[in-house]
Amino acid sequence: MIAGVGAAVFFIGLEWATHFFLGTLAGYYPPTPVGEGGNPITLPPLPWAVPFVVALGGLISGIIVFRLAPEAEGHGTDAAIAAFHHGARSIRGRIPIVKLVASSITIGSGGSGGREGPTAQIGAGFGSFLARVLDLDARDARIAVASGMAAGIGAIFRAPLGGAILGAEIPYREDVEADALVPSLVASVVAFSVFGVLIGFTPIFGEIHATFSDPFQLVYYALIGLLAGLVGRLYITSFYGATRLFQRWRIPREIKPAIAGFAVGCIGIAIPGALGTGYGWVQPALDRNALLALPLWMVLILPLAKIVATSLSIGSGGSGGIFGPGMVIGGLLGAGVWRLLEPFAPAIPLDPAPFVIVAMMALFGSVAHAPLAVMLMVAEMTGNLSMLAPAMIAVGIATVVVGDSSIYRSQLKSRAESPAHRFRFAMPLMSSLPARDAVRRPLLILRSDQTATQALAQLHHARVPGAPVVDAKGLVRGAIDATELTATNTTVGDLLSGKRPVVAGGDGLDDVLAALADAHVSWAPVVEDGQLIGIVSARDAIAAYRRALADNVRQVRGLSAGGALVEGHISEHSAVAGHELRNAGLPDGVVMVALERGDQLIVPNGHTQLQVGDRVTLFTTLGAEEQARRVIEGAVTVLVEQADADAI
Numbered sequence: 001m002i003a004g005v006g007a008a009v010f011f012i013g014l015e016w017a018t019h020f021f022l023g024t025l026a027g028y029y030p031p032t033p034v035g036e037g038g039n040p041i042t043l044p045p046l047p048w049a050v051p052f053v054v055a056l057g058g059l060i061s062g063i064i065v066f067r068l069a070p071e072a073e074g075h076g077t078d079a080a081i082a083a084f085h086h087g088a089r090s091i092r093g094r095i096p097i098v099k100l101v102a103s104s105i106t107i108g109s110g111g112s113g114g115r116e117g118p119t120a121q122i123g124a125g126f127g128s129f130l131a132r133v134l135d136l137d138a139r140d141a142r143i144a145v146a147s148g149m150a151a152g153i154g155a156i157f158r159a160p161l162g163g164a165i166l167g168a169e170i171p172y173r174e175d176v177e178a179d180a181l182v183p184s185l186v187a188s189v190v191a192f193s194v195f196g197v198l199i200g201f202t203p204i205f206g207e208i209h210a211t212f213s214d215p216f217q218l219v220y221y222a223l224i225g226l227l228a229g230l231v232g233r234l235y236i237t238s239f240y241g242a243t244r245l246f247q248r249w250r251i252p253r254e255i256k257p258a259i260a261g262f263a264v265g266c267i268g269i270a271i272p273g274a275l276g277t278g279y280g281w282v283q284p285a286l287d288r289n290a291l292l293a294l295p296l297w298m299v300l301i302l303p304l305a306k307i308v309a310t311s312l313s314i315g316s317g318g319s320g321g322i323f324g325p326g327m328v329i330g331g332l333l334g335a336g337v338w339r340l341l342e343p344f345a346p347a348i349p350l351d352p353a354p355f356v357i358v359a360m361m362a363l364f365g366s367v368a369h370a371p372l373a374v375m376l377m378v379a380e381m382t383g384n385l386s387m388l389a390p391a392m393i394a395v396g397i398a399t400v401v402v403g404d405s406s407i408y409r410s411q412l413k414s415r416a417e418s419p420a421h422r423f424r425f426a427m428p429l430m431s432s433l434p435a436r437d438a439v440r441r442p443l444l445i446l447r448s449d450q451t452a453t454q455a456l457a458q459l460h461h462a463r464v465p466g467a468p469v470v471d472a473k474g475l476v477r478g479a480i481d482a483t484e485l486t487a488t489n490t491t492v493g494d495l496l497s498g499k500r501p502v503v504a505g506g507d508g509l510d511d512v513l514a515a516l517a518d519a520h521v522s523w524a525p526v527v528e529d530g531q532l533i534g535i536v537s538a539r540d541a542i543a544a545y546r547r548a549l550a551d552n553v554r555q556v557r558g559l560s561a562g563g564a565l566v567e568g569h570i571s572e573h574s575a576v577a578g579h580e581l582r583n584a585g586l587p588d589g590v591v592m593v594a595l596e597r598g599d600q601l602i603v604p605n606g607h608t609q610l611q612v613g614d615r616v617t618l619f620t621t622l623g624a625e626e627q628a629r630r631v632i633e634g635a636v637t638v639l640v641e642q643a644d645a646d647a648i
Contacts, residue, residue: 001191003122003151003152004198006096006126007119007195008155008195008199010104012199013100013104013108014108017104018109018276021053021056021057021109021110022108025049026046026049026053030276031280033206035158035203035205036204038283039280041272041280051266051268053110054110054264055258055265057108058106058111058259058318059255059257059258061105061106061109061111061318062258062317064098065098065102067254068098069099075323076099076117076120077117077121077170080148080149082410083124084124085410088128091145095121096118096121099118099121099319102318103319103320106313107277109261110264110268111257111261111264111309112274112275113314113319113325114322114324114326115156115277115320116156116321116323117319117321117323118320118321119152120148123149123152124146126148127144127145128141128145131145135527135529137506138503139511146171147180147184147186147187149167150166151163151167151190151191152191153323154166155191155194158195159377161188162379163184164181165370165373166184166370166373167180169370169372170370170411171411172414172415173404173413203382205381205382205383206382208357210357210386210387212389216346217347217354218390222393222397224359227333228359228366228398229401231307231329232363232366233401233402235307235326235407236402236407239307240409241315242315246315246316253317257313257318261313261316264312271301273302277324277328278324281302282331282335285331285334285352285356286352286353299339303336306332310322310325310329326368326407329363330361330362330363330364331356331357334359335352335356337359338352338355353382354387358390360374360378361374362391362398365398369408374395375395430508430513431510433509434505434506434507434508435509435512436528437509437548438540438541438544439505439533439534439535439536440534440540441534442468442525444458444459445469446459446492448470448477448492448493448496450491451490452486455485465482466523471493475530480496499519500519501515501524502527503515503526504526504527505527509541509544516537522537523540548605570610570616577611578609578610579610580606580609581608592616596615596616597614
């Protein structure tokens, strides 16, 4: 709901900014697609004013971003992906607001950017806020961020299915975050519904009638895939080349978007399609007569001009997305291919729409490494599903050409490289051990209202490098090291950076290790319901892991070489329900190796309390199965027959 409202507010803000900056100040009203009014293509009546207006918007945006929230610069989707991997609870509350305002001004004044970045950060930022307020564990916090990102993008593009798939697909280049798929589906359709009620449900480009009925045309779509891959690589190289250039430029950061804006405005004098989102220039490319009315040189140069303009506008630190421009570049590339082939190529489609739709899918689907999501999004944006089959050819070829390069630098190759999963893959048992099992009492707890001088004295007296910080109500505010304190009367609470992780008691130890590694710290406070229950270090986590592993190996090694696995649920009639495992009365030769409670896997120990509904796995020696069943009669149903202890 928040993502849908946020997308609608951003849409309205962008319309207002465009009307004020380009309309009122420069007298130019850019074309819009059918789903947003369908304004026709016109040329700027005051072309000399365009560079100054774009520069003014860049300056205002730069001041807002770099004075209030520097992390809101550039394209927001990449920042949301980074938060998913490295700190789902860490997105500051001001980021979505700053991103919304700054992007409205950047794009509304003529800067080349997309709408998806701000809406992705609005949704992801609220997901991060909910994770903090509801004290979600690390896994659910990541899902909240991914779902928010999916909801924002699905709403602003009016493509709920594509947006939902994108939330699961875009964190990785070669993998999918399956856990986020169903929540993203729900969040995206709700956001789309809210946005539709406030703005409208019409697809951005209307209902485009394009069909695929001639297999010979697959040759053309393969060519489009090849060209889309090459232009996609150029887009990536140009964008990050411009980014590095502006980063090395030793001038105030606030001025860089203004200088880039002036350059973009100069391009816009000759090629107005380089300004703003560019969606209004894709619309005529979908129609035969409208496309043929445009000069051929304009059609061919537009994709390159859009690449340069986006690289300048966003690479300089301006605020906006690169998703939308990528699809515009692809669509205009398809239009150019159709214009060149139409006079002589056999079996060419009568209208350019099939080429435009497929090229949009191929170019950004490949550079974003989200082929399925982008194909569905473009299909929803054009109201056309008929071109998915040839698009598969084009997207596949484009993806091979693009290779491992990505327009999103925060993407990781797979879950095995993700901080959220790497320890789970390396040490599977780690994910089933909660942080509360590894905590120890801190030697010192600081109060947020203490002065830095007092805190330093206590740290030196206790001979510890840092300590958790709580407020007057005992709620954890964070943690701080002596290196972050100076001998002043400033309170400890004011010096908290928020960069040190705070983990929940239910977080798996794999998530704990990932959080410590990402923050480059050796320990973190552990909380439950906001209250401190202890601290955990990397050494504590590894020690708990080794203890759990040793206990299970020791028990299983004590059994003979042959055995049986017995699995089932503890019923309400079981004699062991409500008892700790050590008092459950399991006979010799029977080991409980796993316990599932809901979606949580628990490695049992002697103090584990057995509850009705728990799914338990027992390993027994041959001949002890019946005795085990008698002890827990009515509690366990045999689901797995014989097993080899060596396999265990």
